[in-house]
Amino acid sequence: MKPINVGLLGLGTVGGGTLTVLRRNQEEITRRAGRQIRVTHAAVRNVERAHGRYAAEGLVITDDPALVVNNPDIDIVVELIGGISPAKELVLAAIANGKHVVTANKALIAKHGNEIFARAQAKGVMVAFEAAVAGGIPIIKAIREGLSANRIEWLAGIINGTCNFILSRMRDEGRAFDDVLKEAQAKGYAEADPTFDIEGIDAAHKITIMSAIAFGVPMQFDAAHIEGISKLDSTDIRYAEQLGYRIKLLGITKRHETGIELRVHPTLIPAKRLIANVEGVMNAVLVKGDAVGATLYYGAGAGAEPTASSVVADLVDVTRLHTADPNHRVPHLAFQPDQLADLEVLPMEEVVTAYYLRMRALDKPGVLAEVTRILADLDISIDALIQREPEEGENKADVVMLTHLARERAVNAAIERIEALGSIEGKVTRIRMEALNG
Numbered sequence: 001m002k003p004i005n006v007g008l009l010g011l012g013t014v015g016g017g018t019l020t021v022l023r024r025n026q027e028e029i030t031r032r033a034g035r036q037i038r039v040t041h042a043a044v045r046n047v048e049r050a051h052g053r054y055a056a057e058g059l060v061i062t063d064d065p066a067l068v069v070n071n072p073d074i075d076i077v078v079e080l081i082g083g084i085s086p087a088k089e090l091v092l093a094a095i096a097n098g099k100h101v102v103t104a105n106k107a108l109i110a111k112h113g114n115e116i117f118a119r120a121q122a123k124g125v126m127v128a129f130e131a132a133v134a135g136g137i138p139i140i141k142a143i144r145e146g147l148s149a150n151r152i153e154w155l156a157g158i159i160n161g162t163c164n165f166i167l168s169r170m171r172d173e174g175r176a177f178d179d180v181l182k183e184a185q186a187k188g189y190a191e192a193d194p195t196f197d198i199e200g201i202d203a204a205h206k207i208t209i210m211s212a213i214a215f216g217v218p219m220q221f222d223a224a225h226i227e228g229i230s231k232l233d234s235t236d237i238r239y240a241e242q243l244g245y246r247i248k249l250l251g252i253t254k255r256h257e258t259g260i261e262l263r264v265h266p267t268l269i270p271a272k273r274l275i276a277n278v279e280g281v282m283n284a285v286l287v288k289g290d291a292v293g294a295t296l297y298y299g300a301g302a303g304a305e306p307t308a309s310s311v312v313a314d315l316v317d318v319t320r321l322h323t324a325d326p327n328h329r330v331p332h333l334a335f336q337p338d339q340l341a342d343l344e345v346l347p348m349e350e351v352v353t354a355y356y357l358r359m360r361a362l363d364k365p366g367v368l369a370e371v372t373r374i375l376a377d378l379d380i381s382i383d384a385l386i387q388r389e390p391e392e393g394e395n396k397a398d399v400v401m402l403t404h405l406a407r408e409r410a411v412n413a414a415i416e417r418i419e420a421l422g423s424i425e426g427k428v429t430r431i432r433m434e435a436l437n438g
């Protein structure tokens, strides 16, 4: 059978990895796909540099991406440029030209996926995005196809390799945040703008995508609650350890009758959970289905070849289904397009979870009683409490409390009242906790 022709937009970390894997494993990939997957064109900004790295007979390297998306001989366009523009215009042009699209661009899918899928549906082409979530873990396929018998209840994941790499190195090696971030950038893990990683935006893109395919709802990125790790204090990492917890940046989505939770924030997880022991650039996603129970998916969350593994898997899928009736393909969002639910994202104040609270309190009788009174008045019960001895010559000490389940609205009110006490110095640190026990 004649080869399927692929045009790459971008030959950076992921584009380069994709070309390498396709070349190295060409024979096995062809046996799986049923025909050869051949990269004929690649668009970059710096043609000379790309030539030096990837030139081969039959590969045209250009700095004009329009030559790729408008080329009538190209069947599949692989978008690995990143960002919104020109990626979005190029993807829409490829779709308009009747080409299938494979992308690793979670920002694009989370923010414009609804429009892109509608255009692809109308045109009868596929848009595949396995590499957009959790790098090399085939999590999109698992949720969309492997778990299709289930009513999915919730999903929680370590889905930003850069942040997990930073948190692991800070904890294990005592290294400074900026130093580890530089290493993650040098290894090709971080986004072009690393604030997307450390402020939780990248994880929010990914949890938005997983939420959509888990619950059959449209992408609702703008409604996600997002907190990153840039304000995380190493003191809290240490206290968490002493209490038997690890702090991880988690993306969490849960389904309720009235709506869905969609949130990203640093989270205390019991250290004995498997997911709490996921270190470095590795990612892991826990999915709870009503039939299967809790399932856990683990693997490299970023990097050239792990991400290429997902891109190439999509290329194989698209190649196999290229000639199939569009109505017989797997729907982009797992559910048939006319069967999406209109469950909205619940306000953060409605979320019910447990909390870690740290405050700096005057070391005198009655202070703890004032704090616990506020919590009791708001129906927040305490699960554990530690009070440090004040340092030599100090009259203030750290108090750390873990609460049982409480509503975020009540915890916000409690924090406001505690911070107003004369015996409490500065702000109360609040970190949410998840048991993740399925």
Ligand code: NDP
Residues within 6 Å of the ligand: 009, 010, 011, 012, 013, 014, 015, 043, 044, 045, 046, 047, 063, 065, 079, 080, 081, 082, 083, 086, 104, 105, 106, 131, 132, 135, 188, 189, 190, 191, 192, 301, 302, 303, 304, 307
């Ligand atoms: P890189 O910055 O390494 O590569 C981007 C590539 O796109 C480069 O080859 C660049 O050209 C090219 N490019 C940028 N702008 C244009 C343009 N206007 N026209 C033509 N080419 C252009 O990014 P990554 O490979 O790291 O990321 C690509 C995508 O994959 C992003 O969406 C990212 O979020 C996603 N992703 C990345 C992962 C990773 O581990 N890095 C993991 C999972 C997803 P030039 O080389 O000339 O500069």
Ligand code: HSE
Residues within 6 Å of the ligand: 132, 134, 135, 159, 160, 161, 162, 163, 189, 190, 191, 197, 202, 301, 302, 303
């Ligand atoms: N910057 C992303 C991360 C790349 O660190 O997880 C993978 O999506």
